[in-house]
Amino acid sequence: MVTIATWNVNSVKARLPHLLDWLKQSQTDIVLIQECKCETDKFPAMEIEDLGYNLAIHGQKTYNGVAILSKFPLEDIQRGIPDFEDDQARYIEAVISINQQALRVASVYVPNGQSVDSDKFPYKLNFLHHLHQHAQTLLRYEEPLVLGGDYNVAPYELDVFDPKALDGTVCYHPQERALLRTMLHAGLYDAYRLKHPQARHYSWWDYRGGAYQNGEGLRIDHLLMSAQAIDRLSECHIDETTRKWEKPSDHAPVVATVSLT
């Protein structure tokens, strides 16, 4: 059994104690993290390596930044979506060898978009378009594939606390939901939703307005898997433990267990 998680940590330096504690207690094999908010050479690599992880980092100062933590060896590291010019560090991909079997993974941080009338919103749609194009390329390999990350999109009504009020706002706008659902209809499977078809469980809660205490969240962090990976999925859950800790990330980890021999 191999466990794989995605977690937007909102600053790897500010969240290092939480990250280390969570890694120790959860013993997750592969962790895809987003919003590291630090340059590659300033990444707290030693503390994480000391817990037995290999690292692939695509860092950036102040904003963005993604990384892959893996107890198995990492190969063929790719930074950025191929054929997509982007000065923001939002995508890193690697091949993980597990008992001579290849599992391709990526840590993805889709732009938030800020608001629908912002110029960041078309950038978000363009990013999703290129992510979809690249996913199509990867799916043609017919391998176990996990594209995990903060997608900043809640695909269905069940994924937001107030679908009527939020309809048309960023993270729940028809255009971005359509783009994410295009990926889901083109051969990628949403691991959490597959295992919990009716559950209303969120992965992100705004820091503002006591959103977590009020149960006002969105399910925007996803583990999207190819058929070859989803066929081996035995379990998937959202781990709210860390969201209850002092000074938490606004996101909770999404964790899947896959049987790879």
Next chain:
DNA sequence: ATGGTAGGCTCCCTA
């Protein structure tokens, strides 16, 4: 109620 909180970094931007 056009706010609220958090992180990084600079007196503001992003989420």
